[in-house]
Amino acid sequence: MITFSHVTKSYNGKRKAVDDLHLTVNGGEVFGFLGPNGAGKTTTIKMLTGITDIDEGSIEINGYNITSDSMKAKRSFGYVPDSPDMFLRLKGLEYLNFMGDIYKVPKSLRQERISSLASAFDLESALGDHIQSYSHGMRQKVMVMGALLHDPDVWILDEPLTGLDPKAAFELKKMMRDHANKGKTVFFSTHGLDVVEKLCDRVAIINKGQIVLTGTMDEIKGNFHQDDSLEKLFLEITKNE
Template identity: 65%
Template sequence: MIILNNVTKDFAGKKKAIDTLNLTIPDGKIVGFLGPNGAGKSTTIKMITGILPIDDGSITLNGHNIETNPIEAKKIFGYVPDQPDMFLRLKGMEYLNFVGDIFDIPVEVRKERIATLTKKFNIDHALGDYIQTYSHGMRQKIIVTGVLLHDPDIWILDEPLTGLDPKSAYLLKEMMRDHANKGNTVFFSSHGLEVVEQLCDEVAIINKGQLLFYGTLEEMRQTYQSDQSLEQVFLELTNDE
């Protein structure tokens, strides 16, 4: 479970990027995080993961405060950033072993998980190559593999399907569903509203740093007395005019 309590983030000389955000992401659910460009999605995710400091309020992950107890909090989540261009001078296997070392994954367990995940994502043949030689989609796959390697309870995914081929995208969506069905938490941002509508149990919509809606699609239709698609409701909610 992820709990954001009155979270605020200011950037000097600008309006509040995140303004008193309260949001609870429960266990056993896939929650989609939606908003137009500049709405505060990535800023929120970077505060949840401890990349950005919180100016006010608090964030806990399964009871661990990301600021006061960061090591314990970071042990229980996996994070896929919106750009997979990281650790480019490492070979694929070097990167995965680096992740395995950080999380103290036993060697035999690590070998089995690496073999299984990389075969599923069809990158097992490229583990001896440098990540900088990978295509965008392959970089996304190696990052996702690294995230899943320590089997975290909480998945935090920022545009995780970008660059994936249809087969890999389908596989990741199936894995997200299975992870949530086991009672774990999946929180992901996406611009693909059809994917969110198809996959998510609940959606959170943010604009200008403020939460506009959180709930199921059915609750959204009841709230706005509309039978419109998620795309149509989203466009109406985030219309600045």
């Protein structure tokens, strides 16, 4: 479970990147976080993961405050950043082993999880190579594997489907659904509106730092014309005033 309580963040003390964000993401939900470029999605995720500090308000992950109880909060989530170009000089397996050490995953368990994740993402033959030799999609896959290695309760994924091939995208979406079905939380940002329509239990749309709409797909559509596509709703909600 994730709780944002009146969270505000501004840059240079002037422009508010996120303004009074108040939101709860429950266990058992796949939650889609939508918004146009520069709306405040990445800033929100950076505050959520402890990368950026919060000016006002607070964020709790599974009951742990990301500012005051940061170690416990960080241990309870797995995070996939928006750019997978990390640790390019390490081999895939070395990176995963490093993540296993960081999250203290026992050796037998990490071997089992790496094997099953590598099989799901079709990455078995690449784990012995340097990440630098991977395509964008393969890098994304290995980052997802690293984030899920310690089987965290909360998944925080920043545009996780970008660059994935259809099979890997299908696998990841299935894994997200299965994880939520176990009563756990998946919070992800995306620009893929069709994915949101098919996968998400609830959605929030952020624009100019403020949440402009939250709810299930049915609730959102109920506020507008029932027959409109999410794309049309999104464009209408986020159009420049």
